[in-house]
Amino acid sequence: MTVSAPEPIDPLSPVALPIGVSELRRRAGNRQHVDREVQVGELAVSTATVVAPGEVHLDVVMESLSDGLTVHGTVSVPWQGDCRRCLEPTSGTVDGEVAEVFKDHPDEGDTHRIDGDVVDLGPAVHDATVLALPLAPLCRPDCPGPDPGAFPVVTDPDQSERPADTRWAALADLRFDSNPPESLE
Numbered sequence: 001m002t003v004s005a006p007e008p009i010d011p012l013s014p015v016a017l018p019i020g021v022s023e024l025r026r027r028a029g030n031r032q033h034v035d036r037e038v039q040v041g042e043l044a045v046s047t048a049t050v051v052a053p054g055e056v057h058l059d060v061v062m063e064s065l066s067d068g069l070t071v072h073g074t075v076s077v078p079w080q081g082d083c084r085r086c087l088e089p090t091s092g093t094v095d096g097e098v099a100e101v102f103k104d105h106p107d108e109g110d111t112h113r114i115d116g117d118v119v120d121l122g123p124a125v126h127d128a129t130v131l132a133l134p135l136a137p138l139c140r141p142d143c144p145g146p147d148p149g150a151f152p153v154v155t156d157p158d159q160s161e162r163p164a165d166t167r168w169a170a171l172a173d174l175r176f177d178s179n180p181p182e183s184l185e
Helices: 122-132 166-173
Strands: 018-020 031-039 048-050 055-064 068-082 089-103 111-113 118-120
Touching: 055 122, 068 122, 089 122
Parallel strands: 089 111
Antiparallel strands: 018 118, 031 055, 048 068, 055 068, 068 089
């Protein structure tokens, strides 16, 4: 008997989450509730990250159709990142929407395939998780930005005033006073 090492997980590949749907598909209109924790691994957008193992809460309802089924619900995603104003570390939990259609013979790009009596919710969970991550997180809604004491503005004392550009010298004599000059004689 030969035991092979498990294949390494590709971080760009969605997690597999097979769900049996044989009972669900017996009659159109049947529903099945799926409520579980799913590990999606480490996912990230430019400013927010789901840290490995990436526990995401999935809460969806699957409903049977005459030619497939629909999946509708939410994912709750814990994330962490840096505040866009003060750059301090911040974290939180955000909800994302899952809305997918599965068919026996998908003919459109927005539907997924039913493989026998199993659907794979993994790609849908992966996509909903990535789309739910905040693109510009804030540590709090009224974040004032960087602390001036920690990030003081430093100016060069040798550059107190730059010399005027000679091309604009004629504008120095321009005046916009409301009173006309007193003597033009």
